[in-house]
Amino acid sequence: MLLETDYRPGPAAALRESLYRIRAMAGNNTLIRLRDPGQTISYVVMPMVLMLVLEPLYVRAVDGGTTKVVTGLLVMFSVFAISIAGNAILAERTWKTWDRLRVSRAPAAELLIGKTLPIYVVMIAQQTILLVYGCLVIGLPIPGNVPLVLGAILLWAFTLLAIGALLAAIVRSHGELSVITDVGALTLSSLGGALVPLSLMPEWAQVAAQASPGYWALEMLQAAVAGDTAGVLRPAAILLGIALVCGVFAIRRLTRGWGRGGLL
Amino acid sequence: MLQAIDLVKRYGSVLALDGFSLSVAAGEIVGLVGHNGAGKTTFVEIVSYLIRQDGGHVTIDGRPPSASRGRVGVAPQHIALYPSVTVREHLNLFGRLAGLRRAALDSAVEELTVALRLGSFIDRRTAGLSGGQQRRVQAATALINRPGLLLLDEPTAGADLETREAMLDVVKQRAGDGAAIVYTTHYLPELVELQATIAVARNGKIIARGTYDELVDGLPGEVRLIHDNEEEVRVSTTQPAATLIDLLGRAERPISTIEVHNPSLDDLYRSLAVSDAP
């Protein structure tokens, strides 16, 4: 007896089946995440330590120092978390498992959602934990508009995920990925004002900062924390644009798979 | 069930497939053999829609590979498993991706656990398994939803006797249930045991296709004797038994080693190379 299912489910049943497969994918990737949590833990703990150490410095140096140190380090280490997304996707290539999934019944969109959903949750959790820690321990005033902050986090995490997926689709090895994410994250986020407040940086750096997603993330998060809805809109739109461009490119590339060659 | 006509696939200057045609009927096992680089894996990749051909076409049950997602079970040549995920979790993942639910999933997992002898390591992560155990797990993930077409790319590479036996039994059983099976291998005896149709690939095309009797029977095998003084006698023969008796009768010194080789895949390739020459 062979299962040659030729029947076509109705839209409701098709959706149920689709969700069932996405859940299977997401479940598997959650397992993989949970069994190798090291990177995630260090990207949560390191900024906590740094916030504690740097806070007095910031407070003395700039107005609103507490907000700046919390959002700055949050942005910096959330950028580092790109490598979590990148490595998770690239691992499918190293293990050659992506092609196994591509021959399954699940279409590419389901595979990508199932693959990235757990990573998305990890990124949101990282940023939320850091913000809550900022409020409870560092003394960040509790934001008046919590949904706005949450929305900002959701969008920023989505942008990071898209950038990570794009990198995973184009690099040739985990080594290459970590060079790009570590050096790139440090450069982009510090240039964006995450480490040293922009107002203290040279003028050229203040101009160059605008090329960094980290800059816009910082602007968005600081506006969100201050409850400034209008101030959130522009950076949010720019980040969404970046996310969509990276995301579309990554999806196209990942749908085709990597083929045999190329990996170092 | 599977029909491939005149497939062409180029990688730069390499012609991986060059007019590759092969058809497999429901319930048939086709043993796809050929030298390294003959194009076997490339063929499997095209049929499973992992890569696109540059020419020719493929249908699976009348449909192109693009419309056959989930109907083809593929066990790739290279092990492709999640290291930190257990065997049972693998089976559940691939079963669910194929749409199997609770009872159906459980019974499919149970069946393959027995058939491919996974029981003793079913709850272990695959990173810690031996090569042969990983092979069996990989095959199990390809078989979990009873696909109508199976593409098994060297499923017994590096396998010991137990793994090989289990694999051959399952393959025979699936063919008996009506699955069309493409089975690539470098071991001729497996194809004899599977009673497979043998298809020989060379330089990107199929150069011969037939049963063991049609292709291999009648080819010369080899009888080899070593005398106690290390002196060696090798005779190529189509009648190993008679040749052996003859050689033993004429031996002038005690004999330390006797070997009789039935015709091998290499003998088959050689004979085809000869009959193929202009």
Ligand SMILES: Nc1ncnc2c1ncn2[C@@H]1O[C@H](COP(=O)(O)OP(=O)(O)OP(=O)(O)O)[C@@H](O)[C@H]1O
């Ligand atoms: N992605 C690729 N890029 C470049 N060349 C490739 C690629 N894939 C396959 N080839 C070439 O195509 C030819 C056929 O390869 P294929 O893997 O199909 O052979 P095979 O019959 O499976 O060999 P083996 O018995 O070693 O597994 C080889 O010459 C190989 O080098």
Ligand SMILES: [Mg+2]
């Ligand atoms: Mg091969």
